[in-house]
Amino acid sequence: MKKKHGLELKPIGIIHSPYKNRRIPPYLGYKSEEISQIEVFKEFEEGLKDIEGFSHIIVIYWFHKSQGYHLLTKTPWDDSLHGLFTTRSPHRPCPLGLTLVELVAREKNILKVKGLDAIDGTPLLDIKPYIPAIDERSVIKLGWLEGKLGKERN
Amino acid sequence: MKKKHGLELKPIGIIHSPYKNRRIPPYLGYKSEEISQIEVFKEFEEGLKDIEGFSHIIVIYWFHKSQGYHLLTKTPWDDSLHGLFTTRSPHRPCPLGLTLVELVAREKNILKVKGLDAIDGTPLLDIKPYIPAIDERSVIKLGWLEGKLGKERN
Numbered sequence: 252m253k254k255k256h257g258l259e260l261k262p263i264g265i266i267h268s269p270y271k272n273r274r275i276p277p278y279l280g281y282k283s284e285e286i287s288q289i290e291v292f293k294e295f296e297e298g299l300k301d302i303e304g305f306s307h308i309i310v311i312y313w314f315h316k317s318q319g320y321h322l323l324t325k326t327p328w329d330d331s332l333h334g335l336f337t338t339r340s341p342h343r344p345c346p347l348g349l350t351l352v353e354l355v356a357r358e359k360n361i362l363k364v365k366g367l368d369a370i371d372g373t374p375l376l377d378i379k380p381y382i383p384a385i386d387e388r389s390v391i392k393l394g395w396l397e398g399k400l401g402k403e404r405n
Numbered sequence: 406m407k408k409k410h411g412l413e414l415k416p417i418g419i420i421h422s423p424y425k426n427r428r429i430p431p432y433l434g435y436k437s438e439e440i441s442q443i444e445v446f447k448e449f450e451e452g453l454k455d456i457e458g459f460s461h462i463i464v465i466y467w468f469h470k471s472q473g474y475h476l477l478t479k480t481p482w483d484d485s486l487h488g489l490f491t492t493r494s495p496h497r498p499c500p501l502g503l504t505l506v507e508l509v510a511r512e513k514n515i516l517k518v519k520g521l522d523a524i525d526g527t528p529l530l531d532i533k534p535y536i537p538a539i540d541e542r543s544v545i546k547l548g549w550l551e552g553k554l555g556k557e558r559n
Contacts, residue, residue: 298476300488304548334454394458
C-alpha cells in the first residue's frame, strides 16, 4: 500500500505523440487515425495486467502547455464566447485532459492507441477502462454544440 | 488570464452528496436516482454560462478518502485480482474520479445532478460537456468485465 498526500499529482507515464506542438492536434482527436504511444512508467506496469482485453480506454492527462484560462472562451466551432465548462478547451483551472481512445496494441508498458489528441511529451495521469453501461448516455440536449460537430471552422 | 504552476490541483468546487462515507455510494453510480449538488465556487461561476443547455456532463473529482493503491486489485464483480488500470477503483496513483451524470437543474453556482457516485465533501476538479461524437464508441472488447455488469456481488 503506497501512501498519497494532498492534491498533488505524480504522473504515471508520458505520451509519445505525432503531434509535436499544440497547434497540430485535431480538435478532440475524434476523427484521427494517428497512432500515439502511451508509455506507462515501469513501476506501474503491473497495473496494466490484461488491459489488452479492452478495445477502448479513457486516458486522463495533464495539459502541460496550458498556461492559464478564461472563464468565457471561444472554440473552433463558432465565434461566440462560451462558458469554459461547456467546452473542452485545454485552458482550465485544473488542466486535466480526457480522451476516449482505441487500444490498438500493447507491448509491455507501452500502449499503442488511436484517437488521442494529446501532444508529444504530455504527462499521463490515469487510465480507466471504458464501460458503455456507465460512460454512455442517450443525450437529449447538447447545448450550444447542437448541430455543430463535424462543422469545425478550421 | 490567470497563471498555473506545476502538477498541483486547486479544486473549483465541492460536491454535496447523500453518500456520507465511502461504503455507501452505489458502484459507479450508474443505476442511481439520487440527486447530488455540485457547488462550483463563486469565482468560477462565470465558466458555467449556458451549461443548463446540456443534459449530461462529465464530472472530474478527487478521491479524497483514497489513501493509497495496489497495482492489482479486487472489484465488486468477482474474486480475481485485476490490473488497477482495468478497474474504476478509487485507489489509484492519481486518485482522479470520473463520472458521467445527468444535469437536472442549475441554480446559479449550484448544479443538481443525477448519477454521481462521489461521497459528500469530495473536491471538484473539472466539469466537461458530454459529447457523444467523441465520448462514445461501439465497443468490441470489454476484457474481464465482459458479461459482468449488472451482476455485482454486493
